[in-house]
Amino acid sequence: TVTVIGNNHQNKSNRGQYKNKLIAIACSTGGPKALQRIIPLLPENLDCSVLIVQHMPEGFTHSLANRLNETSKLDVKEAEHGDMIKKGVAYVAKGGYHMRLTNQGNGVHKITVTKEEARNGLRPCADIMYESLADTNFDEIICVVLTGMGSDGTRGIKFLQEKKNIYVIAQDEATSTVYGMPKVIAETGLVNEILPLDQIAGAIRKNMGD
Secondary structure, three states, X not given: OOXXXXXXXXXXXXXXXXXXXXXXXXXXXXXXXXXXXXXXXXXXXXXXXXXXXXOOOOOXXXXXXXXXXXXXXXXXXXXXXXXXXXXXEEEEOOOOOEEEEEEEEOOEEEEEEEXXXXXXXXXXXXXXXXXXXXXXXXXXXEEEEOOEOOOOOHHHHHHHHOOOOEEEEEEOOOOOOOEOHHHHHHOOOOOOXXXXXXXXXXXXXXXXXX
């Protein structure tokens, strides 16, 4: 079953007005396999960038990005400090570091990668990534919360929705390895769609007007 949940900040009739978008994905336990069912299904000409926070230690995210790159039409890379994000490219947060996006003006956004304190035991932390998006100039941010333990992502998305137009997709319980992160965000009422894993790429493409 597919659950579609309304959200005060968004309705389907005005979705098309947002042209300048960003996709921001959070995942933890079971995330690498889940990403393999989403990122390879996104089109090569995707008209936005993708940011991914997958909880992993240092050294593992590089191989994750390489595996996704091999199977995807998009370019997928481990995020590096100073990367200017480009449309059609997915950036995986570096294990053991926090990733933020900073607005450089004139539509340019740069990734910062910092080795600072873990938040709630997590580094990278999705909350930190989502919070950083509040100062960007995107018309809409598509937030995707996938399988994982705990509640990372929810606090950041709550903060973000006060500043930006967001569209939130959460993985459903039946297809989640651990129904923690998507469950917590679903309970906030901010989620637009709760979907099985195999339908998430299609929902992203539909939101992008594909």
